[in-house]
Amino acid sequence: MDKETAKNIRESLKADCSNCFGLCCTALNIVASSDFAINKNAGTPCPNLNDEFRCKIHQNLREKGFKGCTVFDCLGAGQKVSQNIFNGQNWRENPEIAEKMFSVFPVMEQLYEMIAFISEALTYEVSFSLHDNLNQQLEKLQNLTDMDADSLLSIDLVMCRFPIKELLLETSQYIRSELSSKVFAIKKGKECSGADWIGKNFSGKDLRTTDLRGAYLIATDLRNTDLRGVDFIGADLRDANLSGANLSTSLFLTQMQINSAKGNEKTILPSHLQRPYHWI
Known part of the structure; x- marks a missing residue:
């Protein structure tokens, strides 16, 4: 899969409440x-x-x-379940499908999250072996989303996530290393996965290519911070202040993370994310 196709897949993953x-x-x-x-x-x-x-x-x-x-x-999982898996039948008019529909939704939501991360990874310049493995995982995930409700409920999501977690970690390390040496000409950012930065002040800092996977960034001051090439997968950004921050090439940043944070018109976001309406 070429980068443009992968980019289109990532940018297409948006909720459509009118069809859910x-x-x-x-x-x-x-x-x-x-x-x-x-x-x-x-x-x-x-x-x-x-x-x-x-x-x-x-x-x-x-x-x-x-x-x-x-x-x-939900990245579009809602309309997928409503319109495709249950063929446009709603749970009010068809109460017999309600329980199963409600059980399928969180499964589809997690599959869509994995698709979002894998398709994003495919938009980067990576090694041939990484690209091949990412493509294989994306195809598997897309096939899973087209299964019927009973098959979806039989998926072992833990086992499904495991190879993807390892693959995304390898991708992150590769991309951050490449950005550091070939784009930014800096020493690669620190490995700070799982860091507790709650309420800390990093305003104006250069944090490029730092690993912040799973970090606690609740109410962290990140105003005017350079966050390009930072891996944010699983990071908690609730009430983090991103005003004026540069996240243009941040890795694995989600709309939910951005929605939970604070920012302004000067915050630079990746192309697949939208500026929340509640930002001032």
């Missing part, structure tokens, strides 16, 4: 917290979901205590 039956509002469990104003069990419709599968308070979610809803992004 409110699955994120029904299938998922919600725990009352600073992100959600209520407790809600998985499989129970949110009280804010209307008869047309739309949110009654969509324009005021943050003010009403549902900040977490503005962060969530």
